[in-house]
Amino acid sequence: MPRAWIVGLPLVALLLGLFVGNVLGPRWQLQRQYRERERQEKEHLAQLGQCLQLERWSLEREVDGGLLVRAAVRAGREGRVALDAHADQGNDEILVPDVQRGPLLPAMVRAGEEVTLERHLRRVRPGDPDAISLRFSCRPPGPAGIFGVVEYATGVAREGSDGFGNVVRPLPPAR
Secondary structure: OOOHHHHHHHHHHHHHHHHHHHHHHHHHHHHHHHHHHHHHHHHHHHHHHOOEEEEEEEEEEOOOOOEEEEEEEEEOOOEEEEEEEEEEEOOEEEEEEOOOOOOOOOEEEOOOOEEEEEEEEEEOOOOOOOEEEEEEEEEOOOOOOOOEEEEEEOOOOOOEEOOOOOEEEEOOOOO
């Protein structure tokens, strides 16, 4: 009659192997993939953040009740940059881009060059905005490279991601 440890030891080894192969192995692989995705996201945000730096911006009232947004940016690389802006009061949009007067057209920039972009905002609701957002679309000169949006917004405490692979930065005071 065989001893209990002769039968029990291979059975324990088999169950332990099944546990490691079916539970721990996939878990370790998922953790490794998660760390790699986080590293790639940080790298993407760093490269996208180098696209431009907001030097100064201003708001000018227009006779129709809208605003003209002017933003001077310093390009960090060669490519195309476009400005989109909007102003909100709570959850309601007060000022939106006037696409009839000025479609969203990108400006060609070179690395280190300062360019001033303008965007007309038309009023869609009465009231004064309590939040302003300037969104800069950054595209490389050709089909390859890092592209995305660098957004400067009120209510943002520090630079980070918006959850969609774009950079969000705090909006400095208008000058």
